[in-house]
Amino acid sequence: MTTIQCQCGDVKVELSGDPVAQFYCHCRDCQRVHGAGYIPVSMYRADQVKVVDGDPSLWKLRVTPRATCRACGTRVFAEPPIGMRGVNALLLPDGAFKAQFHVQCSEAHLPIRDDLPHFKGYPASFGGADDTVDW
Ligand SMILES: [Zn+2]
Ligand SMILES: [Zn+2]
Numbered sequence: 001m002t003t004i005q006c007q008c009g010d011v012k013v014e015l016s017g018d019p020v021a022q023f024y025c026h027c028r029d030c031q032r033v034h035g036a037g038y039i040p041v042s043m044y045r046a047d048q049v050k051v052v053d054g055d056p057s058l059w060k061l062r063v064t065p066r067a068t069c070r071a072c073g074t075r076v077f078a079e080p081p082i083g084m085r086g087v088n089a090l091l092l093p094d095g096a097f098k099a100q101f102h103v104q105c106s107e108a109h110l111p112i113r114d115d116l117p118h119f120k121g122y123p124a125s126f127g128g129a130d131d132t133v134d135w
Contacts, residue, residue, distance in 0.1 A: 003052070004091040006074035011054035011067070013076055015087065019044050021126070022089065022097055024112070027104035029063040033075060037109040040089035040097050041078070049077055049085040082127075103128075111135035 002015045019042045026038040056067040056076060064086075066075040078086040089097040101117040102108075103126075112118075113135055122128025 002093065002096065004076070004087070004093075006054070006056075006069035006072050006076055006091070008069060008072035008074070010071045011056045011069045011074070011076055012052050013067075013087070014050045014052050015042075015044060016048045016050070017044075019048075019087075020084065021101075022099055024099055024102045025086070025104055026102060026108040027063075028107050029061065030078075030104075031107075031109065033061050033066060034088075038102070038112070040099065041086040042089040042092060042097060043084055043086050046079075046083050046085050049087060105133045105135075108133075 059068040106120040120131040124130040
């Protein structure tokens, strides 16, 4: 069991068990919401992610609703409509995020060259086409 919290501590979330996958997301929605080129995501089944303190709003900019602290604005996790919750991996304890691949690379700001697979959309294990980009 791991407990994470937003920047101000109002919202606390318990994570049980291991993540389904960990990856970097380069989609436009994540870019705009986080003001970042890409973000680290630790994906869990919805039932593994439980809000135990605070009352986050389910705020949405364009595409994906994101559980957001009403006081400090931290997006704690995203709630895509697939029974999963994509936890903002910047909130995990040090060393708990080990990226396995990159997703939504067709929307990337710039290539991130590393040894991980770089999927245009999503890998087949997430219902995607499994296509990769050439970086
Ligand atoms: Zn907060
Ligand atoms: Zn994204």
